Amino acid sequence: MGKVLVLNQDYSALSVCTVPKAFLLVYMNKAEMLAESSSDYLRTVSSEYPSPVVIRLNRYIHLPYRGVVMTRHNIFKRDGNRCQYCGTHDNLTLDHVIPKSRGGKTNWDNLSTACKRCNSKKGDHTPEEAGMFLRQRPFRPSFLMFIRDFSGLADENWLPYLGSRERARS
Incomplete structure (x- = not known):
């Protein structure tokens, strides 16, 4: 049903x-x-x-408030369970687009789904510095x-x- x-x-x-x-x-x-x-x-x-x-x-x-709760599961849903760099469905994790070490926040607009390989390759850099491009910019869904x-x-x-x-x- x-x-x-x-x-x-x-x-x-x-x-x-x-x-x-x-x-x-x-x-x-x-x-x-x-x-x-x-x-x-x-x-x-x-x-x-x-x-x-x-x-x-x-x-x-x-x-009083009808927002979408920011959870790992909901971020994966928003991103279609795909790495936002290479598009794979395997070994997914969360990536801070602007790294936390550089002041990046843990919020809808800075978290993106990434596979372990791409997340490791990006490391402590922004996507531009690492020569990687996001398929979709992170956003807060209504x-x-x-x-x-x-x-x-x-x-x-x-x-x-x-x-x-x-x-x-x-």
Whole structure:
């Protein structure tokens, strides 16, 4: 079973949850189903229910901050699990684009995915000094961008609520 996009009462993206959790919210009238799967169903002994794909909560949930937590796993996701120098998927580690010894910070804008070979080759230099070039500059993804582009979970039915990639990048 897939994942379900959970929207707040104002139709803003809130989170992603499992199908059983989403169905329970709908069944208990805490949420309404906005989109359902055309092929997956939840079955009981006597009934069959459509599997939710997008639900909207009936009450507004206030969240003070909806950012993407900076973790090793999320940086790898952002970078497509590829070395940002050579493109390999093997032996990945994190690289400080501006080395820590030169004042580089440990943040979204300075951390990049690199294989051990490229990270060792770059050493204590900037990519320019080492003659290496990043495929993509590090950046802080927004919550919506992370769900849409990097989570690998996005369903076609989610796009009206998350925005298309073209609109987000313009």
